Amino acid sequence: MFLDQVLQATFNINSMFKIKTLTILCLLLTVLITNSQSQTNTFTRADTLRGTLSPMRSSYDINFYHLDIRLDIDKKEISGSNLFIFTAVQDLKRIQFDLFENLNIEKVIYKGKEIPFNREFNAVFIDFPESIKKGSKEEFRVFYNGNPTIAINPPWDGGFTFSSDQNGKPWVSVSCQGFGASSWWPNKDHQSDEVDSMLISISVPKGLMNVSNGRLRSAKELGDGYTQFNWFVSYPINNYNVSLNVADYVHFEEQYQGENGNLSLDYYVLRENLEKAKKQFGANVKPMFSVFENWFGPYPFYRDGYKLIETPYLGMEHQSAIAYGNKYLNGYRGRDLSGTGLGLKWDYIIIHETGHEWFGNNITAKDIADMWIHEAFTMYSEALYVESREGKAAGAKYIAGIRSNIMNNKPIIGTYNVNQEGSGDMYYKGANLIHMTRILLDDDKKWRELLRGINTEFGLKTTSTEEIVNYLNKVTGKNLTKIYDQYLRFARIPVLEYKQEGNLVSYRWIADVRDFDMPIRIKKGNKLQWIKPESEWKTIKMNSAFSPDTTNFYFKLRQIESGIGHSE
Numbered sequence: 280m281f282l283d284q285v286l287q288a289t290f291n292i293n294s295m296f297k298i299k300t301l302t303i304l305c306l307l308l309t310v311l312i313t314n315s316q317s318q319t320n321t322f323t324r325a326d327t328l329r330g331t332l333s334p335m336r337s338s339y340d341i342n343f344y345h346l347d348i349r350l351d352i353d354k355k356e357i358s359g360s361n362l363f364i365f366t367a368v369q370d371l372k373r374i375q376f377d378l379f380e381n382l383n384i385e386k387v388i389y390k391g392k393e394i395p396f397n398r399e400f401n402a403v404f405i406d407f408p409e410s411i412k413k414g415s416k417e418e419f420r421v422f423y424n425g426n427p428t429i430a431i432n433p434p435w436d437g438g439f440t441f442s443s444d445q446n447g448k449p450w451v452s453v454s455c456q457g458f459g460a461s462s463w464w465p466n467k468d469h470q471s472d473e474v475d476s477m478l479i480s481i482s483v484p485k486g487l488m489n490v491s492n493g494r495l496r497s498a499k500e501l502g503d504g505y506t507q508f509n510w511f512v513s514y515p516i517n518n519y520n521v522s523l524n525v526a527d528y529v530h531f532e533e534q535y536q537g538e539n540g541n542l543s544l545d546y547y548v549l550r551e552n553l554e555k556a557k558k559q560f561g562a563n564v565k566p567m568f569s570v571f572e573n574w575f576g577p578y579p580f581y582r583d584g585y586k587l588i589e590t591p592y593l594g595m596e597h598q599s600a601i602a603y604g605n606k607y608l609n610g611y612r613g614r615d616l617s618g619t620g621l622g623l624k625w626d627y628i629i630i631h632e633t634g635h636e637w638f639g640n641n642i643t644a645k646d647i648a649d650m651w652i653h654e655a656f657t658m659y660s661e662a663l664y665v666e667s668r669e670g671k672a673a674g675a676k677y678i679a680g681i682r683s684n685i686m687n688n689k690p691i692i693g694t695y696n697v698n699q700e701g702s703g704d705m706y707y708k709g710a711n712l713i714h715m716t717r718i719l720l721d722d723d724k725k726w727r728e729l730l731r732g733i734n735t736e737f738g739l740k741t742t743s744t745e746e747i748v749n750y751l752n753k754v755t756g757k758n759l760t761k762i763y764d765q766y767l768r769f770a771r772i773p774v775l776e777y778k779q780e781g782n783l784v785s786y787r788w789i790a791d792v793r794d795f796d797m798p799i800r801i802k803k804g805n806k807l808q809w810i811k812p813e814s815e816w817k818t819i820k821m822n823s824a825f826s827p828d829t830t831n832f833y834f835k836l837r838q839i840e841s842g843i844g845h846s847e
């Protein structure tokens with residue numbers, strides 16, 4: 280709030296004194312923003328340990344985890360171990376992994392022997408007895424126990440949710456995006472490194488079922504009142520996607536004939552909701568896959584199948600095991616985020632969270648500061664779903680509708696290396712940015728190729744803003760860098776100033792990015808015409824009112840009185 284007022288004041292002063300060049304203003308704004316951020320964001324040693332890819336983390340590449348834990352529901356306690364199999368990227372002797380400090384580490388075993396460890400906040404450092412040479416593959420196992428954090432407002436704050444179904448049977452889930460997978464299991468808790476595959480063994484009291492990611496390999500009676508469910512994930516997976524869901528679930532299934540053949544759709548829901556679930560999932564899931572596969576390419580995890588699992592919280596994009604808690608309502612908990620009515624015709628959580636299978640799970644940001652890569656494209660996928668059912672104009676209307684949720688309070692990109700995501704505008708404003716990119720490309724065939732290509736190029740990998748913007752530039756053949764910089768790195772949107780004098784209209788961009796020059800479309804008669812405003816005034820002949828395409832482009836339009844603001 281404070282920053283906005285400061286910026287507004289700067290603008291007023293600027294127009295009063297008619298500063299000729301924008302350069303000074305841009306610099307001033309940069310300083311103000313930088314100062315404001317350094318005043319409001321104070322990062323700690325713990326943030327750095329969590330968010331920085333230090334040599335003690337980058338020196339090893341995780342290949343495989345076997346998480347093997349028991350869940351004591353009465354005590355709200357977990358106990359067990361995680362096996363790390365890794366390859367040394369360089370010679371190393373000491374490495375860091377992560378586990379929240381409220382959880383107890385019993386021992387770390389390497390080659391059959393305990394090795395020393397020490398802890399600093401949520402980071403754990405281990406020392407191998409001898410140097411491990413670059414290229415060698417090694418493993419160690421961490422034994423631990425304790426009471427993991429309980430979420431107060433899941434999935435937003437992260438942690439476990441202990442609930443129960445209508446029959447009073449336990450219903451337990453976990454969600455930890457942003458908060459950290461190390462809040463409940465030991466791992467290298469940095470998004471840049473994903474395991475190649477993972478075995479998840481969760482033991483739960485007999486009579487309950489655990490559903491995790493991947494495929495169920497076996498369910499084993501342990502003979503002590505517990506059943507162990509062994510789930511195998513055969514693809515790279517983000518730490519925060521690893522999940523457990525425990526309840527007296529009932530299961531039903533469908534098959535989808537998709538681009539890569541037969542895709543299994545498995546659903547796990549509470550006994551009391553079976554009929555509702557059949558209806559809601561039946562209406563939403565298959566139509567969604569046909570839209571998403573068409574635009575984004577094959578579902579990225581065919582071998583592992585696709586699952587929807589009912590959870591006590593709203594939802595989360597857990598890879599191949601989507602958490603579903605939208606109570607079988609259309610919209611977002613029965614609401615339409617776009618305010619157009621178009622959002623009430625489908626189940627928001629099914630569509631949104633599944634969109635993440637392509638953007639977030641398949642393509643993952645290395646640093647959570649770049650989380651817009653997950654959320655902007657995923658929210659945009661909602662518009663493509665609307666478009667497929669209601670037509671192209673409806674998709675654009677949906678995108679324009681969600682703008683009412685944009686705050687323009689701080690940049691979409693967060694702070695790097697401290698595990699800090701940026702503004703929630705990454706959703707609504709981010710989706711608008713993706714939509715504008717399509718309009719700028721002005722070639723839907725190419726746009727579809729781009730969306731499919733991005734999933735091939737960056738699929739099953741981790742990436743960054745720079746790589747994604749470079750890719751967009753390359754494929755579109757346009758230089759979008761200034762546009763992405765303005766919308767991602769600054770809080771405010773650009774302002775298109777114009778003035779109309781007789782049949783002449785002058786226009787220019789006011790933006791934070793120097794020489795911002797995004798082309799836009801205007802209505803001229805019955806036609807749309809491209810113009811390319813820049814920071815200096817340009818003039819065109821118009822016989823009607825100046826009418827830019829504000830449905831497809833998101834910016835501020837400001838008419839100024841004639842005679843004001845002539846630069847020369």
Ligand SMILES: [Zn+2]
Pocket residue numbers: 631635653654657
């Ligand atoms: Zn999302």
